Amino acid sequence: MVCNPKAKKCPECGARFNFASAAEHPWFPFCSERCKLLDLGRWLKGEYAITEDLSRGQDLRDKAIDLDDPDVKAALDDT
Numbered sequence: 109m110v111c112n113p114k115a116k117k118c119p120e121c122g123a124r125f126n127f128a129s130a131a132e133h134p135w136f137p138f139c140s141e142r143c144k145l146l147d148l149g150r151w152l153k154g155e156y157a158i159t160e161d162l163s164r165g166q167d168l169r170d171k172a173i174d175l176d177d178p179d180v181k182a183a184l185d186d187t
Contacts, residue, residue, distance in 0.1 A: 120147050 113126040116136075120143035127133040138144040150156055 118143050120144075 113128055115124055115126055117124055118137070118139035120138055123139045125139040127136060130136040135141050135144045138147065
């Protein structure tokens with residue numbers, strides 16, 4: 109089976125590279141081990157963060173309190 113190479117842009121350095129499949133490319137989605145390790149270093153130093161809007165939870169809770177479902181009210185009373 110012949111695989112056509114695909115092109116991708118490295119998220120770290122921006123270099124374009126070809127790969128046959130993500131499973132066969134050892135550093136995917138990066139072009140090299142260097143770029144992969146640079147990205148990992150940023151995660152470990154806390155430069156990246158996954159954030160969420162915490163105020164949205166309060167809005168949902170306020171709307172849910174208006175519901176007459178006793179299970180919903182009981183679950184919200186525990187928080």
